[in-house]
Amino acid sequence: MVAIKIPTPLRRFAGDNAKVEVKADTVGEAVRKLTEQHEALKNHLYDENGELRNFVNLYLNQKDVRTLQKDETPTKEGDELVIVPSIAGGAADGVLSREVAEGRVEASIAGGVCEAEVSRDEVAAGGRMVEANIVPFIAGG
Amino acid sequence: MSLRIHRDLIEQIRAHGAETYDEECCGILIGREDHMAGQVPDDILVSVIEARRIANSKEGERQRRFIIDPLEILAIEDELEGSDRRIVGYYHSHPDHPAKPSEFDRQHAWPGLSYLILAVEKGEPKALTSWRLSEDRTEFRLEPVHAMPATKPRTADPRTS
Structure with missing residues (x-):
């Protein structure tokens, strides 16, 4: 065997x-x-x-x-x-986003730690911060 | 399913992403599942107790790709065998890209694990998000991250960088 x-x-x-x-x-x-x-x-x-x-x-x-x-x-x-x-991955293919390259935060990454149930549109709008007994983690802080 | 991680570990991951910029950093999340009495499986809370730095073993293209050597994973699986800890996920950074999984990330992911992605802009760590692959492998879903006050988390393994 x-x-x-x-x-x-x-x-x-x-x-x-x-x-x-x-x-x-x-x-x-x-x-x-x-x-x-x-x-x-x-x-x-x-x-x-x-x-x-x-x-x-x-x-x-x-x-x-x-x-x-x-x-x-x-x-x-x-x-x-x-x-x-094999664990692999990486950023999306293609050229860098101009907004990111110029230092203007892309909407999709402005939210920090986001809740799971948010839709992709909500994520794109900044996501909702985790609340209640959770210490929110603020992006860029 | 949701992920609980101490702020110190978050700071370690952010520091790692800043150090390796403009290349991607990567690491292994070690932790345990907390089974709460009376809770349904969906309410299982995964606690990260160590974020271990792993060298990005990708040859070339490390600005947008990472690979963790399977032998590193094998060694850690062996190390954790018999304990209540296990590999609960992985983290990596996206230099100058959003903290969202790419199609490449999805294709190479495994279900049942948390994938933390840190956006690093011009060397500065920004958003950190966590994702889980759906059971049918078709999509990544955001998962809640509970950032806990720092206590005494284990530090990253100084042997690797």
């Missing part, structure tokens, strides 16, 4: 399991069997074309499978396969 370690954010899509054991001869087969057992994981591991998302990393016994034989990497009894997310 191959033990597949599930990262915390995905555990609830895997029956709250931190580890799932499957019988598989390759890494690809192990992941496929995992998603067969826990279908809800599929959308988070594979893209619309059925390819493993490029920010999903698989480590077999601490080695990145991209440096081995990828999906075809053979597995054996007692192996540990770990799913690790």
Whole structure:
């Protein structure tokens, strides 16, 4: 059996399991069997074309499978396969907003910490500050 | 779901964003979920108890992109194993861009985590917002942030910058 370690954010899509054991001869087969057992994981591991998302990393016994034989990497009894997310992101593509570049605060970032339920229009208008027993955080303060 | 974070940690994140300007900073939010008796799951409060600085490992384009090395995440997951703490989210800055997630942010996000985004304008930290990816991955939603008075939060790991 191959033990597949599930990262915390995905555990609830895997029956709250931190580890799932499957019988598989390759890494690809192990992941496929995992998603067969826990279908809800599929959308988070594979893209619309059925390819493993490029920010999903698989480590077999601490080695990145991209440096081995990828999906075809053979597995054996007692192996540990770990799913690790690459956390990536960044500002929007394109040129900088002229308002920001010139120091005029864009409406959408004028609000500081905003409440979740506000619509995007409200955010654009500055957002609503969190109140009650919460200490509001004022942007730029 | 909402996020509770001490003001000291907010200030650490703001300082990090200012230090790395005009490049993006990034870090890992470590905390715990507070399950209040009688509360429905939607009312779970996530408390951040540490904002750990992580080096932006993106090669090039660090003015508008960041990557956290998966091995760093793996090491922290191992470190937290067996404790009541876990990775509850990530933060990064948007130099000269609004504190709103980009399409790139959405495509690379995971559900069940908080994504704090700090706008930094001309080197000065501005708005800080928090977002969560919807379960179907289609959109980011703003989440409430409770900025708590500073007590004695753990400081950022000085080994990384």
